[in-house]
Amino acid sequence: xxxxxxxxxxxxxxxxxxxxxxxxxxxxxxxxxxxxxxxxxxxxxxxxxxxxxxxxxxxxxxxxxxxxxxxxxxxxxxxxxxxxxxxxxxxxxxxxxxxxxxxxxxxxxxxxxxxxxx
Amino acid sequence: xxxxxxxxxxxxxxxxxxxxxxxxxxxxxxxxxxxxxxxxxxxxxxxxxxxxxxxxxxxxxxxxxxxxxxxxxxxxxxxxxxxxxxxxxxxxxxxxxxxxxxxxxxxxxxxxxxxxxxxxxxxxxxxxxxxxxxxxxxxxxxxxxxxxxxxxxxxxxxxxxxxxxxxxxxxxxxxxxxxxxxxxxxxxxxxxxxxxxxxxxxxxxxxxxxxxxxxxxxxxxxxxxxxxxxxxxxxxxxxxxxxxxxxxxxxxxxxxxxxxxxxxxxxxxxxxxxxxxxx
Numbered sequence: 421x422x423x424x425x426x427x428x429x430x431x432x433x434x435x436x437x438x439x440x441x442x443x444x445x446x447x448x449x450x451x452x453x454x455x456x457x458x459x460x461x462x463x464x465x466x467x468x469x470x471x472x473x474x475x476x477x478x479x480x481x482x483x484x485x486x487x488x489x490x491x492x493x494x495x496x497x498x499x500x501x502x503x504x505x506x507x508x509x510x511x512x513x514x515x516x517x518x519x520x521x522x523x524x525x526x527x528x529x530x531x532x533x534x535x536x537x538x
Numbered sequence: 539x540x541x542x543x544x545x546x547x548x549x550x551x552x553x554x555x556x557x558x559x560x561x562x563x564x565x566x567x568x569x570x571x572x573x574x575x576x577x578x579x580x581x582x583x584x585x586x587x588x589x590x591x592x593x594x595x596x597x598x599x600x601x602x603x604x605x606x607x608x609x610x611x612x613x614x615x616x617x618x619x620x621x622x623x624x625x626x627x628x629x630x631x632x633x634x635x636x637x638x639x640x641x642x643x644x645x646x647x648x649x650x651x652x653x654x655x656x657x658x659x660x661x662x663x664x665x666x667x668x669x670x671x672x673x674x675x676x677x678x679x680x681x682x683x684x685x686x687x688x689x690x691x692x693x694x695x696x697x698x699x700x701x702x703x704x705x706x707x708x709x710x711x712x713x714x715x716x717x718x719x720x721x722x723x724x725x726x727x728x729x730x731x732x733x734x735x736x737x738x739x740x741x742x743x744x745x746x747x748x749x750x751x752x753x754x755x756x757x758x759x760x761x762x763x764x765x766x767x768x769x770x771x772x773x774x775x776x777x778x779x780x781x782x783x784x785x786x787x788x789x790x791x792x793x794x795x796x797x798x799x800x801x802x803x804x805x806x807x808x809x810x811x812x813x814x815x816x817x
Contacts, residue, residue: 500767502767507765507766508762510762511765512758522766524735524736524766524768529767
């Protein structure tokens with residue numbers, strides 16, 4: 421199973437998903453991220469899914485769950501770089517990813533976090 | 539004359555073929571005359587003569603039975619004729635009757651030889667078949683034309699315009715159905731990503747009616763845009779439509795709706811931290 425690396429930049433954790441998402445790797449990412457948040461006390465998480473072309477309902481739900489978990493650590497999650505096709509799929513699946521912020525790209529995502537954390 | 543000769547279709551057709559071959563000039567000339575008279579073809583006399591001459595030759599070849607591929611060839615050239623007529627805007631009746639005119643032309647040429655009547659009946663049946671064939675091809679050619687027009691209309695009717703840096707607008711005109719909304723959604727989301735826009739205005743001034751289905755489509759589009767990280771405003775809701783929306787109990791939730799495109803632009807600008815004031 422491939423692991424998704426988590427980078428810490430300032431008070432933000434940066435996750436760039438560059439692999440085909442398997443259920444197992446998403447679950448692992450969820451765990452890793454929770455541990456990292458507890459360890460670093462980061463206040464923001466940016467998940468870059470520019471390279472993700474296919475999502476299913478499970479992955480959609482897991483992404484939303486990552487948002488909820490981060491919130492428990494008082495961190496805001498911003499999903500950036502979603503492709504139109506992925507957005508359409510998620511809407512058709514009826515997933516609106518409540519609890520997760522979205523931004524067009526990583527830069528805008530960072531700005532969102534800055535605005536929130538001051 | 540025929541005596542007890544069996545009515546063998548093959549030999550009947552062959553006799554008819556040789557008759558046609560012998561009287562080619564006369565029959566063909568009369569056929570061209572008839573076709574030109576009924577006005578089915580918009581082409582010039584020479585063009586029609588060439589076209590019908592080709593078909594005539596293949597008909598004779600098909601009937602003489604010497605050539606297996608002739609029937610297929612005949613159908614293909616008739617299909618070609620039908621298609622060009624359909625494109626030129628002729629009616630299917632005109633197209634089919636120009637094939638049927640071959641019967642009249644042949645019948646006139648046969649005036650002096652009554653003993654060929656059984657042969658003529660066989661021939662007539664074959665021409666009827668061919669006429670129906672052109673009719674079918676004609677209809678399918680028309681369908682093709684309609685389908686391609688519908689497609690290009692879909693393309694034309696969904697422009698995405700850039701209003702400001704980071705603000706795009708999608709003016710919708712006409713009726714919104716699933717296929718169209720799907721296309722609008724895709725084009726809008728693509729534009730949001732490629733232009734890096736984080737605000738979209740969907741203007742429905744030109745939309746005739748809004749029902750629950752259309753509203754559902756609009757909501758989906760807005761949701762998808764939000765997933766990308768862009769905000770959507772719906773503008774141009776006309777009084778009757780506002781009335782329908784409320785009567786149907788459609789909830790737009792927290793989606794911003796504005797009366798006009800101008801209001802929506804002002805709102806989008808203010809959300810982007812910009813302000814337009816007197817110069």
